[in-house]
């Protein structure tokens with residue numbers, strides 16, 4: 001394990017970032033594989049009164065205190081703002097409060113009080129903030145904005161009006177541990193967005209509608225921040241609108257034209273044979289699909305698959321019938337897909353069975369119920385015959401009723 005990387009950085013005269021790069025967590029929320037790591041960002045506003053905004057995951061509580069002490073004695077913290085109770089941000093707060101002697105007022109959504117007490121078995125000097133409440137402090141105005149369900153019901157943001165700094169919590173955040181703290185390098189930001197996309201779909205994708213509502217609310221309030229300080233990843237100050245627009249595009253489910261994702265299992269090669277024909281047919285149309293497979297030589301984590309599907313135009317799902325149901329890995333993938341991605345994408349289903357076909361119809365039912373548009377379902381017993389392959393080709397035409405698709409798709413064969 002490498003040395004733990006932390007940042008204590010002055011963002012403006014009195015505003016600081018405290019960031020830790022977590023490369024130890026293999027599965028975020030014990031669920032999403034993150035070889036790219038994740039950061040936890042807390043912030044501190046100093047003055048006559050000292051305000052801490054959030055903290056880090058409990059694993060790093062001691063290190064958080066060490067970093068905090070480089071700027072301020074924990075006993076001198078007057079307010080702690082909780083934007084979001086998930087423990088990747090609230091985890092070090094109990095330790096801070098203990099060192100603080102319990103004198104700091106804890107500010108947050110009214111729901112956060114009960115969550116805090118039940119998560120940490122600890123009472124606090126808690127003061128709920130209502131939507132639109134302001135705190136005049138150190139010659140500045142901090143406005144609290146309720147943004148429920150991004151990511152949990154108690155989520156709020158803070159806006160430091162005089163400095164135009166928006167502390168946005170999970171929203172506008174990302175996975176990965178970039179070697180810089182700002183968005184100043186366009187090339188780095190461009191590489192970073194794929195982690196933002198993966199973070200979006202896995203963590204807040206289920207709440208896309210609420211993400212849009214939050215962005216609209218900021219707009220209606222006339223908040224066009226010069227600095228976006230999220231709880232994960234880069235701080236945006238060169239081009240804050242970029243991350244707002246990117247989140248909006250993902251939340252609106254705007255597809256990249258011609259982007260196709262293929263996800264299939266193949267136990268002994270029958271499904272794969274049908275899928276290969278579908279892929280060839282796409283290539284003839286100038287489309288390079290992104291392909292993920294569950295076979296006897298590889299399995300792929302769902303976060304990576306979902307992060308490509310979120311902005312795809314169409315999907316091809318291939319699955320075997322397994323014990324009277326859909327192949328388990330595909331079954332689970334479909335459940336998560338329906339929860340995380342807003343529907344509307346077109347789907348072609350390719351399915352194989354040995355003695356009783358079940359998977360094809362079940363996939364069709366599940367996806368249609370979730371609002372996807374199943375354009376065709378091709379099921380065959382054992383290996384696909386010529387007539388099955390012809391139906392697959394027809395299915396591709398139904399997905400894309402144009403002869404060529406210049407510039408569509410991207411990399412393939414994951």
Ligand code: FEO
Pocket residue numbers: 084086087088089151152170231232
């Ligand atoms: Fe980064 Fe929902 O916590």
